[in-house]
Amino acid sequence: MDTDIIVLAAGKGTRMYSSLPKVLHPLAGRPLLSHVLDTAASFSPRSLRVVVGYGAEQVRGALTDFAQDLLWLEQREQLGTGHAVLQGAADLPDNGATLILYGDVPLISADTLRSLLEVMTTASVAVLTQHVDEPYGLGRIIRDGDGNVTGIVEEKDATEAQRRIREINTGIICAQNRNLLDWLGRLDNDNAQGEYYLTDIIGMAARDGEVIETGTVQDPLEAQGINNRLQLAAIERSLQRRQAEALALGGVTVLDPARLDIRGHVECGRDVTLDVNIIIEGTVHIGDRCEIGPNVVLKNCRIGEGCVVLANSHVEGADMESDISVGPFARIRPGTELKKGSKIGNFVETKKSIIGAGSKVNHLSYIGDTEMGRDVNVGAGTITCNYDGANKHRTTVGNGVFIGSNTAIVAPVTLHDGVTIAAGSTITADVPQDQLGVARGRQRNIDGWKRPTGK
Numbered sequence: 001m002d003t004d005i006i007v008l009a010a011g012k013g014t015r016m017y018s019s020l021p022k023v024l025h026p027l028a029g030r031p032l033l034s035h036v037l038d039t040a041a042s043f044s045p046r047s048l049r050v051v052v053g054y055g056a057e058q059v060r061g062a063l064t065d066f067a068q069d070l071l072w073l074e075q076r077e078q079l080g081t082g083h084a085v086l087q088g089a090a091d092l093p094d095n096g097a098t099l100i101l102y103g104d105v106p107l108i109s110a111d112t113l114r115s116l117l118e119v120m121t122t123a124s125v126a127v128l129t130q131h132v133d134e135p136y137g138l139g140r141i142i143r144d145g146d147g148n149v150t151g152i153v154e155e156k157d158a159t160e161a162q163r164r165i166r167e168i169n170t171g172i173i174c175a176q177n178r179n180l181l182d183w184l185g186r187l188d189n190d191n192a193q194g195e196y197y198l199t200d201i202i203g204m205a206a207r208d209g210e211v212i213e214t215g216t217v218q219d220p221l222e223a224q225g226i227n228n229r230l231q232l233a234a235i236e237r238s239l240q241r242r243q244a245e246a247l248a249l250g251g252v253t254v255l256d257p258a259r260l261d262i263r264g265h266v267e268c269g270r271d272v273t274l275d276v277n278i279i280i281e282g283t284v285h286i287g288d289r290c291e292i293g294p295n296v297v298l299k300n301c302r303i304g305e306g307c308v309v310l311a312n313s314h315v316e317g318a319d320m321e322s323d324i325s326v327g328p329f330a331r332i333r334p335g336t337e338l339k340k341g342s343k344i345g346n347f348v349e350t351k352k353s354i355i356g357a358g359s360k361v362n363h364l365s366y367i368g369d370t371e372m373g374r375d376v377n378v379g380a381g382t383i384t385c386n387y388d389g390a391n392k393h394r395t396t397v398g399n400g401v402f403i404g405s406n407t408a409i410v411a412p413v414t415l416h417d418g419v420t421i422a423a424g425s426t427i428t429a430d431v432p433q434d435q436l437g438v439a440r441g442r443q444r445n446i447d448g449w450k451r452p453t454g455k
């Protein structure tokens, strides 16, 4: 059966108190809306429609990179969910079925939706319902004595008796297109809120004698909508917890599943240990036997086998081979390539640089725009002066170079293989192979020197 999907995302999200449209608030590092759209796209629907209103341009702009074609439809005034779906149903073919989802209900699972779509082989409309302890504010599912659904009543329109019903409408509904188009055309706003209620189509279906099915969510988190930032924080914690548990069950030592945040995707090899307060962003690969210390941020990087990232390090856009140690307090910036067995120590920053196999930059250094060979030793306080205020210049360091502490290397410059640089040098010219480069004032000792005294 052909399936179309309409995602409602027109609301402002008043209770977010934000200038960002609600559906763009991030959950696990990406917009709420993109979670729903990914799930929707997994069905390869005939059309994937998004109804936007508040901040329409901003919402569209945030999803320009979305992998599947999106059909954007505008609802200029928020006149109710039925009105929103009517906008979304523009030029909808009258065969097939349409699934209605919400930009602010991010964790609905493909499995749940699949089971709802399955009943559409016989049903005209199917509603995803849930039994809750606190139904306040939600639409109630009305059933007759035989348990058949006869309608949905909104909180504000419900009688006392109806308000006691605990079976609620999650909002997720699937309907045959030919019925949906008919029902939408018959909606009115004659109710307590003066809105066009999508939910009224259920009563119409019952009166038309059409088959109405219900599906249920197994996991309450799936149907959880987000109306304020507290709910957003709660759903973020639940999602993070789940991701951490999945990693742990998959063989990663997660020292505290409550203190790991994955805002993207991580792949871990065997016997990886993740200490507390690690944040993972973008796509991160961590190889076998790696140990990631506490308070570490890893963003879009690949870490090979047997590496250690010590506490409070920030690693972004880096490619690390194997058996490398980074940190504590290191900042590895984009374009860094660390070769096998290299070591980056505390308070070291690297950017767009290759650090060769076995080379060590142990303390307090900045290495930028540099290509460094193997077995180099960089002393504390070494700085590559790569920027002249207008252009970036490159530094080349050969194999086996030894750079004394507190050296400034003014690029462009090349230190050939086997070079030694005396501590405290400011290197402005190339140093030929195996030579010593010294570039500092010569020491004088003054005999008989008297310290100034007061008065």
Ligand code: UD1
Residues within 6 Å of the ligand: 008, 009, 010, 011, 012, 051, 075, 077, 078, 079, 080, 081, 082, 083, 084, 102, 103, 104, 137, 138, 139, 140, 152, 154, 168, 169, 170, 171, 196, 197, 198, 199, 225
């Ligand atoms: C709706 C349902 C209710 C259900 C509840 C679940 C209706 C009439 N009621 O109520 O039965 O229990 O969801 O959360 O459908 N939206 C638009 N345009 C509009 C109105 C809404 O895009 O004109 C979007 C909102 O941005 C939101 C979603 O639709 O994402 C739901 O709208 P909302 O006003 O929150 O509906 P509820 O009153 O909560």
Ligand code: CA
Residues within 6 Å of the ligand: 225, 227
């Ligand atoms: Ca709502």
